[in-house]
Amino acid sequence: MAFKYETVAASLRDLTAGLPPHHAIPSERELQDRFGVSRLTVRHAIAKLVDEGVLYNVHGSGTYVGSNEIFSKAPKLTSFSEDMRSRGYEASSQLLGLTRQRADAEVALALGISEGAECIHIRRLRLADARPLAVEDVHVPGSVLQIEQFSPTGSLYEQLAQGGHEIFRAEQEIKAINLEQEYAALLDVAAGAAALEVSRVSSDRRGRRIEHARTIYRADRYSFQLAVTREADK
Amino acid sequence: MAFKYETVAASLRDLTAGLPPHHAIPSERELQDRFGVSRLTVRHAIAKLVDEGVLYNVHGSGTYVGSNEIFSKAPKLTSFSEDMRSRGYEASSQLLGLTRQRADAEVALALGISEGAECIHIRRLRLADARPLAVEDVHVPGSVLQIEQFSPTGSLYEQLAQGGHEIFRAEQEIKAINLEQEYAALLDVAAGAAALEVSRVSSDRRGRRIEHARTIYRADRYSFQLAVTREADK
DNA sequence: AAGTGGTCTAGACCACCGC
DNA sequence: CGGTGGTCTAGACCACTTC
Numbered sequence: 001m002a003f004k005y006e007t008v009a010a011s012l013r014d015l016t017a018g019l020p021p022h023h024a025i026p027s028e029r030e031l032q033d034r035f036g037v038s039r040l041t042v043r044h045a046i047a048k049l050v051d052e053g054v055l056y057n058v059h060g061s062g063t064y065v066g067s068n069e070i071f072s073k074a075p076k077l078t079s080f081s082e083d084m085r086s087r088g089y090e091a092s093s094q095l096l097g098l099t100r101q102r103a104d105a106e107v108a109l110a111l112g113i114s115e116g117a118e119c120i121h122i123r124r125l126r127l128a129d130a131r132p133l134a135v136e137d138v139h140v141p142g143s144v145l146q147i148e149q150f151s152p153t154g155s156l157y158e159q160l161a162q163g164g165h166e167i168f169r170a171e172q173e174i175k176a177i178n179l180e181q182e183y184a185a186l187l188d189v190a191a192g193a194a195a196l197e198v199s200r201v202s203s204d205r206r207g208r209r210i211e212h213a214r215t216i217y218r219a220d221r222y223s224f225q226l227a228v229t230r231e232a233d234k
Numbered sequence: 235m236a237f238k239y240e241t242v243a244a245s246l247r248d249l250t251a252g253l254p255p256h257h258a259i260p261s262e263r264e265l266q267d268r269f270g271v272s273r274l275t276v277r278h279a280i281a282k283l284v285d286e287g288v289l290y291n292v293h294g295s296g297t298y299v300g301s302n303e304i305f306s307k308a309p310k311l312t313s314f315s316e317d318m319r320s321r322g323y324e325a326s327s328q329l330l331g332l333t334r335q336r337a338d339a340e341v342a343l344a345l346g347i348s349e350g351a352e353c354i355h356i357r358r359l360r361l362a363d364a365r366p367l368a369v370e371d372v373h374v375p376g377s378v379l380q381i382e383q384f385s386p387t388g389s390l391y392e393q394l395a396q397g398g399h400e401i402f403r404a405e406q407e408i409k410a411i412n413l414e415q416e417y418a419a420l421l422d423v424a425a426g427a428a429a430l431e432v433s434r435v436s437s438d439r440r441g442r443r444i445e446h447a448r449t450i451y452r453a454d455r456y457s458f459q460l461a462v463t464r465e466a467d468k
Numbered sequence: 469a470a471g472t473g474g475t476c477t478a479g480a481c482c483a484c485c486g487c
Numbered sequence: 488c489g490g491t492g493g494t495c496t497a498g499a500c501c502a503c504t505t506c
Contacts, residue, residue: 057472058504060473063472174408175430176411207290224407238475291491295491
């Protein structure tokens, strides 16, 4: 179950933990001897760590320990609870609404279903350390999840995965908006206050759309962080 | 100069362009015969396209054409002009300020230099199709760029690259704010309107910090889009 | 010139999917 | 079960950095 490159990557991660940023690690040829694997396996392990920002390589020179303390990784799709945990908050939720409805034009377009098709709508208030942080509206096609199957206490992603709809990727759009009265009241801020609106369309590995979510975050308690790299070629 | 896997990737991109989403492409073993290269080279080419979202693979089944039309790629670090071009706008700029100054606490922390160290500050109004879109404040350490070297007409990134400081990655924080009077006037919107604030710290390949930028976008004309993937393992 | 990472080959076996 | 992608080997040569 554990591949060789994974065990090599784990060893390299340990080795790296004891080194300062920009310190060189042993060459690939030395590592292949040390671990008794082929060079390609060593490269595979290094590539994985480079992808995470733990290491970086310089052609002709060597491979070095990365310099970043905090969120070095490429952005990952996470559930609300995972997101909060990584930020050091305790997540909780309050179900505001759970209805079966027909898709309106916006939802139909986002989910790639026909207008009027059946879907379920979940509205939740998301709390961090018991204080309101966001309001989330999720739509899931009826063909993916029936309302009777949904349990408000468990993770939606896990329930979808158990039904054979594992979420693999998502496209997100992040906007700034001024809060309307309704949302402002839910989030316990003044109307007109700025907020972050994150719209998401999630798909499985084959690109079939699974859910459409729109989350409105209090601007004073939430920001979006990501690392980006510059086009390497040319 | 052109590697084999790049030419294979280019051929696959052409082949893919004529196929509908989720259509299977030939197997790796067939492609290795067709192109006369090793299977690893085929895999390298496929991996590149998977990374871009053009293809996806399903273990044990095959490799398929991706489903996404629009922004399928992982987020890339782009200059303002590149960003605007990809959105179909024509970019222009207006220099609002160019000064040499001593780093304050915030800038010093962001750039990893000592407080009071020399840096240059560039403030620009960014326009899309000749209408105000954003106000951008950039700080660059004096050790990286001297004020006499800076030409307001050219691309800052190119000027930095020519000075041996090629930007490789950046960490960004995206927040929503209510605009203060000063920025609102520059952007030609009402005070208190919501705006997107993007703070960025850019580094070269070795992790040396090159610039700190803070860009404030009109919320009604700009949103941030990105594709994310879910953690594959566990 | 020596050492590094980057590309490439020609094989092999394993894990998974679909019939 | 056959076909697929995923991992792995033991070599080789190339491109780049460093001295």
